[in-house]
Amino acid sequence: MVKHEKKTELLFLALFLRLLKTGGRAAVIVPDGVLFGSSNAHKELRKLLVEKQKLEAIISMPSGVFKPYAGVSTAVLIFTKTNSGGTDEVWFYDMKADGFSLDDKRSELNHAKHENDNIPDILKRWENRVAEKKNPRTAQSFTVPKVDIAANGYDLSINRYKEVVYQQEKLDPPQVILAELKDLERTIQKEMAELEAML
Numbered sequence: 001m002v003k004h005e006k007k008t009e010l011l012f013l014a015l016f017l018r019l020l021k022t023g024g025r026a027a028v029i030v031p032d033g034v035l036f037g038s039s040n041a042h043k044e045l046r047k048l049l050v051e052k053q054k055l056e057a058i059i060s061m062p063s064g065v066f067k068p069y070a071g072v073s074t075a076v077l078i079f080t081k082t083n084s085g086g087t088d089e090v091w092f093y094d095m096k097a098d099g100f101s102l103d104d105k106r107s108e109l110n111h112a113k114h115e116n117d118n119i120p121d122i123l124k125r126w127e128n129r130v131a132e133k134k135n136p137r138t139a140q141s142f143t144v145p146k147v148d149i150a151a152n153g154y155d156l157s158i159n160r161y162k163e164v165v166y167q168q169e170k171l172d173p174p175q176v177i178l179a180e181l182k183d184l185e186r187t188i189q190k191e192m193a194e195l196e197a198m199l
Contacts, residue, residue, distance in 0.1 A: 009031055012028075013045060016028055017048070017081060020081040021081070022081055022082065025079070025080045025081075026079060027077070029074050029075070030074065030076075031072050031073070034046075034077075035058070035075055035156040035158075036156065036157040043153065046154040049077070049079055050090075050150065053080065053083070053085070054080040054085070054086030054087050055077070055087045055090050056087075057091040057093070057126070058075050058076070058078075058091075059075060059093045059095055059122060060092070060093065060157075061074045061075060061095050061098070062096060062098075065098055075158075077156075089146060090144050090146070090149060091126070091132060091141065091142075092142055092158050092162070093122055093126075093140065093141040094140050094158055094162060095118045095119075095122065098117060122141075129143070136163070138162070138163045138164070142161070142162075144161045
């Protein structure tokens with residue numbers, strides 16, 4: 001598995017795999033570095049999860065979720081020990097909030113707003129993963145086929161697969177902007193003259 005490794009997060013993940021019985025499932029929180037680290041141990045462990053076990057999901061969490069104790073970005077790996085493979089695709093979820101502020105105080109946020117707490121959405125989408133297969137990679141959750149993951153060197157970072165859509169901003173023509181600047185300059189000159197008159 002992971003031989004002669006000193007990184008504790010990799011050792012713990014390898015220990016979970018070793019202790020699980022075949023058919024056992026685990027949800028393990030790991031630092032983001034486990035998902036994309038370039039050492040041989042990182043790559044070997046990720047390949048093992050994808051090729052020899054059934055990696056089901058990766059939930060990317062924002063940095064600050066474990067503050068004040070740790071500020072690193074983390075993710076939840078959900079997998080089943082099979083020792084014979086079974087990963088066809090991996091479900092990714094890009095969690096933005098957990099209902100608490102992401103600073104050292106971790107104050108509870110207004111739960112009435114959906115964007116302040118993704119946990120109910122994660123649970124709802126997890127139970128309906130089959131429908132999630134249709135989601136584009138620009139969505140908050142989507143699936144990635146195993147072949148794509150293998151082609152990317154078993155990188156499991158959501159940023160490797162999530163597509164960002166840029167909206168083109170419509171700007172006024174230069175003539176309109178220049179006219180607005182001239183109006184603003186006239187207003188400034190007028191107000192400066194009024195200030196000078198007061199002195």
